[in-house]
Amino acid sequence: MSESINLNCPFCNKETRPTDTFCPTCGKKLPDKNLPFSTAQKIKIYLISVVLAPLGLYWFVKYFRNENSDKRKTAFIALYLTLFTLTTLTIISYYYVKQLNTYMESYDFSGLGL
Numbered sequence: 402m403s404e405s406i407n408l409n410c411p412f413c414n415k416e417t418r419p420t421d422t423f424c425p426t427c428g429k430k431l432p433d434k435n436l437p438f439s440t441a442q443k444i445k446i447y448l449i450s451v452v453l454a455p456l457g458l459y460w461f462v463k464y465f466r467n468e469n470s471d472k473r474k475t476a477f478i479a480l481y482l483t484l485f486t487l488t489t490l491t492i493i494s495y496y497y498v499k500q501l502n503t504y505m506e507s508y509d510f511s512g513l514g515l
């Protein structure tokens with residue numbers, strides 16, 4: 402991977418650290434350096450994509466066109482996880498409803514005067 406991150410302040414051209422939000426020399430706010438997600442951030446995104454499935458789409462929409470290829474990859478994995486979870490939930494509820502229907506049909510309600 403060859404992501405080039407400009408470490409020089411665009412205002413005074415002095416060197417800054419990747420973690421700096423503000424330039425240590427002139428104090429101006431530095432532009433978003435678009436750092437790749439940390440492993441902890443990725444795990445959080447993936448977990449939320451699974452546990453709170455529709456929310457995974459948030460990261461997909463936000464990052465799928467990001468210039469950082471690692472962020473794009475994370476966005477697509479979040480999308481796949483979300484779709485996978487939603488599909489699984491749909492299949493499970495389909496069979497659950499089907500089973501419930503079979504149970505209801507086999508039950509004789511005539512004794513209740515329905």
Ligand SMILES: [Zn+2]
Pocket residue numbers: 410411412413414415424425426427428429
């Ligand atoms: Zn500066």
